[in-house]
Amino acid sequence: MVLKVYGPTFASTKRVMACLMEKEVEFETVPIDILKGDHKHPQFLQLQPFGVVPVIQDGDYTLFESRAIIRYYAEKYKSQGSDLLGKTIEERGLVEQWLEVEAHNFHPPIYDLVIQILFSSKLGFPADQDVIKESEEKLGKVLDIYEERLSKSKYLAGDFFSLADLSHLPFTHYLTGAMNKDYMIRDRKNVSAWWDDISNRPSWKKLLQLYPYLIFGNVLQV
Numbered sequence: 001m002v003l004k005v006y007g008p009t010f011a012s013t014k015r016v017m018a019c020l021m022e023k024e025v026e027f028e029t030v031p032i033d034i035l036k037g038d039h040k041h042p043q044f045l046q047l048q049p050f051g052v053v054p055v056i057q058d059g060d061y062t063l064f065e066s067r068a069i070i071r072y073y074a075e076k077y078k079s080q081g082s083d084l085l086g087k088t089i090e091e092r093g094l095v096e097q098w099l100e101v102e103a104h105n106f107h108p109p110i111y112d113l114v115i116q117i118l119f120s121s122k123l124g125f126p127a128d129q130d131v132i133k134e135s136e137e138k139l140g141k142v143l144d145i146y147e148e149r150l151s152k153s154k155y156l157a158g159d160f161f162s163l164a165d166l167s168h169l170p171f172t173h174y175l176t177g178a179m180n181k182d183y184m185i186r187d188r189k190n191v192s193a194w195w196d197d198i199s200n201r202p203s204w205k206k207l208l209q210l211y212p213y214l215i216f217g218n219v220l221q222v
């Protein structure tokens with residue numbers, strides 16, 4: 001049975017699909033329409049009780065939380081496709097460290113920016129300029145730390161592309177595209193070179209072609 005990935009149009013799901021493409025794992029997608037409330041449907045809640053995408057079904061194995069899913073596939077197919085975990089336990093430790101930084105430092109402010117700038121009107125509330133300002137400041141401080149880190153190594157965990165870099169692709173894509181906040185990346189020389197490198201990976205470019213970003217049915221122009 002082919003691996004099923006639920007909710008392909010959303011950024012968190014793209015984290016999973018980017019990993020599967022790097023690992024050369026075949027999958028099929030199941031659309032989830034959040035506006036229609038598909039994610040709160042009892043059948044979906046049986047797979048993902050918190051009612052968010054993504055979730056995967058691989059035979060009779062079900063897994064949710066995008067970062068848990070990418071760790072699982074990077075390990076399961078360790079010797080297939082790109083190595084995304086590092087070659088030693090020390091490298092693996094650094095991959096895990098920067099994955100945690102992505103989840104706990106980078107993601108909260110960028111997620112708030114995405115919701116306020118791109119989704120608020122569709123979700124029926126006005127964008128809160130104070131949240132936008134505060135989130136941009138917080139994200140800027142995180143990116144300053146990345147700038148320093150990336151002056152010492154080509155990628156976050158070292159001189160090798162890993163899950164830690166990949167995990168940044170889906171939401172940074174909003175920042176540099178539809179959100180018009182490209183300057184946050186471009187004003188930082190090392191972050192800018194890193195972004196050019198990771199966003200030009202063939203797997204990511206192919207994924208964007210096959211599964212465009214949609215905001216409630218409209219293809220996001222970036």
Ligand SMILES: N[C@@H](CCC(=O)N[C@@H](CS)C(=O)NCC(=O)O)C(=O)O
Pocket residue numbers: 010011012013034039051052053054064065066067
């Ligand atoms: N921690 C979860 C977060 C997933 C998440 O925020 N998904 C968004 C789409 S990018 C969602 O389903 N939002 C619907 C909602 O919050 O009701 C993960 O990484 O899998």
